Amino acid sequence: MIYKLLPTTEWNDARAAGHLVGSAVDRQDGFIHLSGPDQVVETARRHFAGATGLTLLTVDPDRLGDRLRWEPSRGGALFPHLYGPLPVTAVVAAEALPVDVPAAEAVAALLG
Template sequence: MIYKLLPSTEWDAARERGRFTGSAVDREDGYLHFSAADQVVETARRHFGGATGLTLLTVDPARLGAALRWEASRGGALFPHLYGDLPVDAVVAAEDLPVDRPAADAVAALLP
């Protein structure tokens, strides 16, 4: 599985449309940013520290096809990038993060 952190309001809008077209940083970079299980806590710490109203998506990469690419990013590690919209039917779980915990701690508690 791969993971996506995003504002809950963006996930709500994506469910209505049937697809997620990306947050501002995704659109700026030209692809949707995802993390592997061993990367998502650090992603939460670096990019979502202090943020509230977040949702963690668990996505089945097998449902994304050739638009999903693993590319070097932070520290040379390979990260999953999706060159296209995320169909909501590729999301196997969506968990709202509690607002009373740092995002990284909340994400760590949700991982298998």
Template structure:
């Protein structure tokens, strides 16, 4: 895919822990699925609505996919849309922006 950036929604506490460690290993859902779920800009609103409705304790990470190399795999999900998935940890150095987010 030609996308340079993708987005991750996660708990503020999870982000603080990742910053302290220098790496994000994934949320409970990510760990259960074996990869870290990301969304493109066009997919982010639906992801927020579907998985985080009503949440106010979130962070939106902007992730530089080029910094992650081959750990990013584009795979079909909802209705065949391709979503970026990270197979491995997300180093905080690949996050270009982290902003508070509420659904």
């Protein structure tokens, strides 16, 4: 599985539309940033520190086809990047993070 951390409002909009087009950063970069299981906690720490109202999506990479590419990013590690919208049918779980716990800790607890 791969993961997408995003504001809950963006997830609500995606569910209504049937797909996620990504955040402003995703659209600027031309792909939706995703994280592997060994990367998502650090992503939460770096990009969502202090943020509240977040949801962690668990995404089945097999449902994304050839639009999913693993490309070098932070420290040369390969990260999953999705070129095109993320269909809500590829999301197998969506967990709202508690607002009273830092995002990185909440994500780590969810992933066990």
